[in-house]
Amino acid sequence: MARLELEALSKHFGHTVAVREVSLSVGDGEFVVLLGPSGCGKTTTLRMIAGFVTPTGGRVRLGAEDVTALPPWKRNTGMVFQSYALFPHLTVAQNVAFGLEMRSVPRPEIAPRVVEALRLVRLEGLSERLPRQLSGGQQQRVALARALVIRPDVLLLDEPLSNLDAKLRETVRVEIRELQRQLAITTVMVTHDQEEALIMADRLVVMSDGAVRQVGTQQELYERPADRFVAGFVGRSNLLPGTVIGPGQFETAGGIAVACTTDGAPGPAVMALRPERLVLGPAVSTLVNRVSGTVELIGYLGAYIDVHVRLTSGDRIVVSQPNRADGQTPKEGDIVEVGWSREAAVVVPDEDAARPQT
Amino acid sequence: MAGWIGTVDRRTLGRWAWNGAAGVALGFILLPLVFVTWLAFFEQAIPAFPPRGYSLKWFAAIAENQKFVDGFWLSLQVAVVAMVIGLLIGVPAALCLTRYRFAGREPLGNLLLLPLVVPGIVLGTTLYVFHVEATIWTGWPILGSIGALVAGHILLVVPWSVRLVSASLAGVDRTVEEAAQNLGAPPLTTFFRVTLPAIRPGIVAAGLFGFVVSFGNLEMSLFLVGAGRTTLPITILQYLEWRIDPTIAAVSVLQILLIGAAMIVTDRFVRLSRVV
Numbered sequence: 001m002a003r004l005e006l007e008a009l010s011k012h013f014g015h016t017v018a019v020r021e022v023s024l025s026v027g028d029g030e031f032v033v034l035l036g037p038s039g040c041g042k043t044t045t046l047r048m049i050a051g052f053v054t055p056t057g058g059r060v061r062l063g064a065e066d067v068t069a070l071p072p073w074k075r076n077t078g079m080v081f082q083s084y085a086l087f088p089h090l091t092v093a094q095n096v097a098f099g100l101e102m103r104s105v106p107r108p109e110i111a112p113r114v115v116e117a118l119r120l121v122r123l124e125g126l127s128e129r130l131p132r133q134l135s136g137g138q139q140q141r142v143a144l145a146r147a148l149v150i151r152p153d154v155l156l157l158d159e160p161l162s163n164l165d166a167k168l169r170e171t172v173r174v175e176i177r178e179l180q181r182q183l184a185i186t187t188v189m190v191t192h193d194q195e196e197a198l199i200m201a202d203r204l205v206v207m208s209d210g211a212v213r214q215v216g217t218q219q220e221l222y223e224r225p226a227d228r229f230v231a232g233f234v235g236r237s238n239l240l241p242g243t244v245i246g247p248g249q250f251e252t253a254g255g256i257a258v259a260c261t262t263d264g265a266p267g268p269a270v271m272a273l274r275p276e277r278l279v280l281g282p283a284v285s286t287l288v289n290r291v292s293g294t295v296e297l298i299g300y301l302g303a304y305i306d307v308h309v310r311l312t313s314g315d316r317i318v319v320s321q322p323n324r325a326d327g328q329t330p331k332e333g334d335i336v337e338v339g340w341s342r343e344a345a346v347v348v349p350d351e352d353a354a355r356p357q358t
Numbered sequence: 359m360a361g362w363i364g365t366v367d368r369r370t371l372g373r374w375a376w377n378g379a380a381g382v383a384l385g386f387i388l389l390p391l392v393f394v395t396w397l398a399f400f401e402q403a404i405p406a407f408p409p410r411g412y413s414l415k416w417f418a419a420i421a422e423n424q425k426f427v428d429g430f431w432l433s434l435q436v437a438v439v440a441m442v443i444g445l446l447i448g449v450p451a452a453l454c455l456t457r458y459r460f461a462g463r464e465p466l467g468n469l470l471l472l473p474l475v476v477p478g479i480v481l482g483t484t485l486y487v488f489h490v491e492a493t494i495w496t497g498w499p500i501l502g503s504i505g506a507l508v509a510g511h512i513l514l515v516v517p518w519s520v521r522l523v524s525a526s527l528a529g530v531d532r533t534v535e536e537a538a539q540n541l542g543a544p545p546l547t548t549f550f551r552v553t554l555p556a557i558r559p560g561i562v563a564a565g566l567f568g569f570v571v572s573f574g575n576l577e578m579s580l581f582l583v584g585a586g587r588t589t590l591p592i593t594i595l596q597y598l599e600w601r602i603d604p605t606i607a608a609v610s611v612l613q614i615l616l617i618g619a620a621m622i623v624t625d626r627f628v629r630l631s632r633v634v
Contacts, residue, residue, distance in 0.1 A: 052536055072539040085537035089555040098551075102542030150541060 002063030002153040003028050004049065004186055009058035011044050011210075018044045020210040021058065026154070029184035031177070033197040036207035037233070042190045043158060045207075049188060050156055051075050062153050073102070078147030079156040082163065084139045086131040092118070092142050093127035099150035117149035120179060137168050144176070148183070155180070157189035161196060173200055194234055206230050222274075227351050231272035238273040238317040241350060250347050254313025259288045260345035270350040275320035277344035280307060280330065284339035293317075295334045305329055309338055391614060398607035405604060416608040426609060429593035436504075436589065437572040440511035444568050447512070448519025449561060455520070456527040467520070474517040478577030485510050486581040502584030510582045514575060515568030522567065526560025527553075558627075566624045570617055 004026040011019040019041040026032045034042035047053040049060055051072035059068045067075050078099075087095050096114045105113070118124050121141035131139055140160060147155060160176070161169045177200045180187050191197050197204055198218050206213045206221065206229070214226040225231035232239055242252035244266045250258045258271060284290055291311050299306035300323075307319040307330060319338060321329070330336050401411035420426045448470075454460075455467050473481060485506070493501040500506050530553060538548040554561075576591040583592060590613070594606055 050536075050540055052539075071544075072536070073542050073544050077540060079537070079540045081533045081537060083531065083533055085531065085533040087534060087538070087552055098538065098543075099541035102547070146537075146541070 002186060003061075004154050004188065005059075005061035006045070006049070007059045007061065009045065009048055009055050009060065011041075011048060011053060012056045017210050019048070019055075022207075022212050023058075024205060024212070024215065026186055026188060029186055031180050031187045031189070031200060031202045032205060033189045033191060033201035033203075034205045034207055035191060035194060035197040035234075036213075038192055040207040041210035042192075042207050044210075046156055046158055046188060046190045049154070050077050050079050076150070076153045077156055078150055078152030078154075079158065080140075080143045080147050080160045082159040084131075084143040084163075086139055086142055086146075088131055090130075091127065092123065092129050092131070092134070095131070095142055096127075096146045096149050099146060103150065113149055117145040120148065121145045136164055137172065140164060140172065144179075148179075148185070153186065155185050155187040157187065159191055160189070161191075162193070169196070176200065198234075204234075206233060208233070223346075225272060225346065225348055227348050228270045228272070229351065231270070231346065231348050236275055236318070236320075238275065238278075238315075240271045240273070240315055240317070242269065242271060243267065244269045244347060248342070250345065252313060252315065254311065254315050256291055256311070256313045256315075258345050259342045260347050261342055262347035264347060264349070268350050269347050272346045272348055273317065273340060273344060275306065275318045276304075277340055278317065278319040279339045280319055280321065280336050281328065284337045287339035288342050289345065290337055290339045292335060292337045295330045295332050295336055298329065298332055307336075309336060311338070394607050394610045395614075397604050398611045400604050400607075403601075403603040405602065416604045417612075419603075419605045420608055420612070423605070425588070425593050425597070426590070426605075429588050429590040430612075432587060433573050433590040436508055436511050437569050439508050440515050440572045441565050441568040443508070444512045444515025445519050445561060445565055448516050448564060449523050449557075451516075452520050452523035452527055456524050470520045471517045473513040474521075478575065481510075481513065482578040482581035485513075485578070489582070502582070502587075504584070504587070507579065507582045507584075507587075507589075510578055511572040511575065514571050514578070515564075518567040518571060519561075519564035522564040523557060523560045526557040530556045562624055562627055566620060569620065573617070574613070 004024075006022055006024040008021040008023055009019060010017070010021050022041070022045055024032070034045060036042050044053055048055050051067070051070060051074075055068065059066055061067070062075065062077075087098065090098070093114050096117050097110050100110045100113060114127070115124070118127055121144050123138060123141055123145065126134065126138065131142065134142065140163070144160075157176070161172055164172060173196055189197075189200065201218070203215065203217055204221055205215050208229050214221060214230045216224075221230060221234045225234065225237075228239060231237045240252045240254070240256075242250055242254075242256075242258075244262055244264050245251055245257075246266060247263055248260060250260050250262060250269065250271055252258065252271065260271065262269070279287060291313070293309040293311040295307055296310050296316065297306075297308040299308065299318075303323055305321050305323050307321060308316060309319060310316050317338065397405055398416055399412045399414070400409040401413040401415075402409065451470055455463060455470075476484075486501075489501040489506050493499065534556070535548050535552055538552045539545070543551060574591060575589075576595065579589050579592060580595075583589060588596065590609070594609055598606060
């Protein structure tokens with residue numbers, strides 16, 4: 001187990017940039033998740049850590065060692081592949097023993113370590129089975145045991161849950177997280193599923209277009225998104241473009257003046273409003289920001305009710321209300337007043353406006 | 359109700375038609391084999407129906423005929439050596455063709471399949487002319503040598519091994535190889551521990567087909583054998599020029615049994631129906 005450092009890691013395929021100067025420091029025993037939509041460069045980054053992709057720039061440091069130039073088989077990383085990639089002709093025990101044999105671990109030592117690894121993932125009884133005789137969830141755990149048994153410096157998880165059904169995914173992600181904590185193993189996981197990422201990670205790295213958009217804890221990403229992309233990708237946001245007028249003052253493109261906490265320079269920006277921080281009904285009167293609008297759609301989600309409101313400015317926003325037994329839900333067509341506090345209005349730079357259109 | 363019975367009837371009819379067609383096709387393939395086998399046990403020297411009686415003497419005649427025995431051993435040796443060398447060329451070639459993108463990859467792939475397309479007679483003549491020229495140029499005894507014969511047969515084996523091994527390689531999950539490397543296996547170890555077991559059925563099938571094609575080859579071999587050295591198919595042909603007694607049928611039966619045995623043994627290691 002060790003620290004993992006990425007320094008300005010880049011990968012260009014011809015003229016396309018897959019990964020753009022990613023720098024990241026993963027602490028000993030930390031669980032970091034690379035999160036982003038498909039094609040954002042997260043998997044390429046993971047494959048550069050494992051050594052399957054040669055970076056065109058930057059370095060990978062594992063512990064005290066610079067492993068940038070080392071081939072995969074000389075790096076001590078344990079990877080769990082999306083497809084599990086078990087050796088189909090070897091039994092579960094032989095699969096798990098493979099990495100130990102490659103490391104020339106003495107034979108009498110291999111068997112107990114394999115047993116121990118299979119016990120960790122609760123597969124003791126299946127050691128003589130072939131992979132095709134196992135369920136998807138069992139195969140996934142064999143892949144995990146095979147990666148853990150070699151005591152890697154860093155555990156790499158490439159969308160490890162995406163091939164499991166939804167119910168199983170919920171339990172397995174908690175199991176992996178607990179196992180990772182128990183072994184205190186430095187871990188990097190790649191996923192496009194933000195719920196999975198939020199539940200499992202110590203820290204998250206949000207990526208898009210090959211670049212890191214923001215690194216932070218769940219709370220940091222949610223409460224203080226660095227830009228429009230993060231605000232829209234992590235959780236839900238109503239994004240209203242507009243202009244920063246001065247400190248604490250924002251005006252939407254539709255002409256709503258909003259009191260907020262921005263200290264950014266005047267200029268174009270985007271205001272992100274979390275649906276659950278918006279208020280409807282009598283409580284609105286105490287809030288600094290109030291706008292009236294018409295209810296256009298009610299979305300009934302069980303625990304929550306989404307109220308889609310067309311504001312007088314023309315913008316449409318979603319207000320999410322807890323579904324309480326005594327609660328009064330507006331009907332479609334009602335005129336309502338929507339309110340939010342100064343703190344609820346998060347103003348972020350609009351990178352889409354700043355960047356030339358492609 | 360009537361409609362329901364109608365569909366069942368149609369389905370049953372379809373199944374009968376299907377089985378019938380399969381039966382006719384199978385009979386078409388098997389009938390010559392049945393007749394050859396039957397003929398091998400005829401008593402009289404001139405085949406005529408119905409047989410006058412049955413005898414095993416034609417099988418005994420093979421063993422007494424040194425030409426058949428020599429031809430059998432030569433064919434066996436040539437086929438085994440050609441199969442092994444053909445695989446040693448074909449497997450790495452298939453690996454390169456499926457795994458790497460390089461200039462001239464497709465032409466090279468087609469070139470390796472060419473011996474399958476060129477008629478045996480043409481291949482034989484061409485090789486003969488080439489051997490004559492090569493013998494004149496180098497002064498070495500290439501023409502009619504055993505080496506030249508084996509080299510020709512390797513040409514027959516290579517297309518089969520490239521084709522069948524490529525097909526198996528296409529089905530190998532590359533991430534499994536990556537997993538091996540991630541666990542500390544260098545490329546060569548990865549090949550022998552992971553890739554090779556995965557393509558073993560393809561290699562076994564390629565070996566079998568290469569062997570059968572080489573063992574039974576007549577047209578090309580006609581041009582390549584030297585004086586006093588003939589393969590089994592050529593010995594059969596030469597024998598047929600003067601006699602038509604059931605010895606030939608008996609030889610054919612032995613050949614069918616040999617190849618059949620090879621297929622059954624192979625099938626024990628890999629299900630042939632799954633790779634071919």
